[in-house]
Structures are given as structure tokens and as C-alpha cells.
Amino acid sequence: MTSSVARGPYKPGKIRQQTQEKILQAATQAFSVHGFNGTSMQSIADAANVPKANVHYYFKNKVGVYTAVLENIIGLWDTVLNDITAEHEPKQALCDYIDAKIKFSRTHPRESRVFAKEMLSGAPHLQAFLEEDYQRWFSGRIAVFTAWIAAGKMQPIDPAHLLFMIWGSTQHYADFEPQVVHSLGTEALQQHHFDQAAATIKQVILAGCGLE
Amino acid sequence: MTSSVARGPYKPGKIRQQTQEKILQAATQAFSVHGFNGTSMQSIADAANVPKANVHYYFKNKVGVYTAVLENIIGLWDTVLNDITAEHEPKQALCDYIDAKIKFSRTHPRESRVFAKEMLSGAPHLQAFLEEDYQRWFSGRIAVFTAWIAAGKMQPIDPAHLLFMIWGSTQHYADFEPQVVHSLGTEALQQHHFDQAAATIKQVILAGCGLE
DNA sequence: GTCTATATTCTGATAGAC
């Protein structure tokens, strides 16, 4: 009767996975507000409701926790961000991408801020990512825009700087939330604020690209 | 012969002012890379080439250094940023503002990053600024855009979100420099990169507002 | 796997001589 079946739906390493995930979420929250150096292992442990030594048991050290948080964020993108492909018309692809990016700022502001802080510090822990997967993805997107322009489907606009515009505009709502909140005279950003943001960004970008 | 005139152009407090400025610049650089908690008073003192105790002599404590850096940044804006006023036509005003913002990202990337990091942390040291001077300035800009739209000088675009777009797009080049650098396949951002960025942003924003 | 106790290092801040 020591069979795992008798004890219900047991999965090997389930506790390990759950505890690790709990620590990861607590760390993401802490890093997003206080940064790497401003976050103590003790505060992560407290927020995850585990003893401090357990954080060291699941992760090699503080840098290990931090890189795990960063990898988790990069993985999230593949899950929730629509991609820009030549299979769609530019108008539809841009709308979908802007909507997905704005939605990410609303549903994952902590992840957005951890990534932004890492960038602001010179991205010391993202060198490998920037030089491999990222550059491959970016080149592919440039190619899509270039094809659209060559096919006369959109005005000739520098694709790289157009992408930077979309990123900067959409991430602003997560990264500069205090400024946005005080600008709009609200207490916290609501769904309708994000809807209005997405509508304005799509309006300007589409007209700016001659797609209206 | 103890007259200050006999010793040349002596100015009271000149040494104090120079040392303070030296510390302020060193602190801006350090905070922009390592953040508040990642920056030690020792590292600021070393970079400014003064003993650590002198930093404590000129500033009350670490928070005092940090708030002085923030106040210096806010003061910079009045000096180098063109304002958006109803006296100009929208096209000219937007072009001038975008140019000034891009120039600020190029000439003051460290200041931009310190401010961005403060925002990302929830702007705990900028509450007073956000609730007073900033809100007054922002309301005034909204009024200018509203007047332009009412006079039929530009398409009806949400002024607040349009401003966020301009901010996000222009600040991106200072705040996300590592990503921009790897995207453009360069080693460091040059003047022509900023020129191309400004040209693209103006192209999209102007067409997006129906100003071309 | 979990947790307590501890070693080691670093940081902000100050006292006090010059």
C-alpha cells in the first residue's frame, strides 16, 4: 500500500515545483519594486513563506534566483505575445501585437518592471539572450516589415524604430505607472485606461503607417 | 591685504559648490547603473575622488544625495526641454518637442535612467513633484492639445496617451539602450541613430495626428 | 527536504584629530 496510486494523484517533484514557483513569484514581486540589490533573500523567503535556508536549497544563490526570474519572464513572452508574421496583413498584425503588448503591461506589470530595471542597468544578465534568440527574432520581424513595404502594403517606415515606438509606448503603462496614474488623475489604472491607451496607440501607429 | 579682491576672483562657497557638483555627478552615474541600494557611499566618494566622510559632510545621508540627484534632473528639464505651447502650430511644436526629447536621451542618458528607475520603484521620492509641479504642467499641455483639436488644427487624438507615446518612444533610446544597440547591430548609439529615431518618430506621430 | 545557528563580509554613519 505504499503505491503512489493509493495516495492519489501523486507526481514526483510536485512539492519541489510548487515551492520553487512560490519563491519565484515572491522574488519577481520583490525585485520589481526594490531591484536586485534592494531585495534581500530574507524578504523573498518571508514573502514565499519558507525559511531563508530553503531559498538557498532551491536556488544556488541570489543571482540564481534573479536569473530564474528573468528566464521565466522571457518564457512568458512566447506564451502571451502574438507574433508579427508575413501571413497577416500589416494592419491586423500591428493591431494584434499592440493589443497583446498592452495586455501584457496590464496583466504582468511586475515582470515588465524587472526586465526594464535589468535593461536600465545595462542588461548584464541578458547578454546571451540579446545576442542569440533575441537578435534572431528581431531580424525576422524586420524582414516581415521590409516585405510589406516592398509589396506596397505599407508606407516606407524604418521598421526597427517603428518597433521601438510600439515597445516604448506600450511598456510605458507598466514601467511609468506612477506618472501615468498622476497624469490621468486616477488612483489606479483600470481596464478602460488600458483600452483607451491601446485605441490611441493603434490610431496613431496605423495612420502613421498609412494603413487607414 | 586679506581682501578677497587681492586674491583674485574669489567667490564665497566656490569650493563647496564645486565639490558638491563633483559628488552629484558621480552619484548620478552610480545610481543610473546600480540603483539606490546597489550604490554605496564609498563608491560615490571614490568616483568623486573625495573621502567618504566628506560625502556625509556635504549631504545629510544617502537619501540626501539621492534626492539631490533627482532634483537636479527635474531642474535640467526646464533648461533643455522645449515646452509645448498654443503659440505654435501643432506640427512645429510636436517636432520641436520630439527633437528636444531625443536630444535629452542622447546627452543625458544617466539622468533619464535614474528617473526611470525611480518610476519603476513606484516613485517613492517623487510624490510631492508628481502631485504639484508635474500635474500643473501636464494639465496645461492637455489644454493646448484640446484647443488645437477644437480649432480643427489636428485630428481628435487623446492628448494624454499621445504624450505617453512620445515619452515612451523617445526615452526608450536612453532607458533600453542595450536592447536598441543589439537590435541595430551596432556597438554604441551614434548621432545618426538618434537622427533616424527622431525622423521616424516625427514621421509616424505627425501622420498619425493628420498633420502631413 | 526542512530549519536553526553562525561565520563572514559589507555598508551607512559618526567621532574626533588635524
Place this chain on the structure above:
DNA sequence: GTCTATCAGAATATAGAC
């Protein structure tokens, strides 16, 4: 005003009992 010496507290990390 300048600088050396030092303190008190906090943080990372690990050893070792359970």
C-alpha cells in the same frame, strides 16, 4: 573644511541537526 578610525547593523551564505 578635510580625513582617519571605528562602530553598529544588515546581508549573503553555509554548516549541521532533525
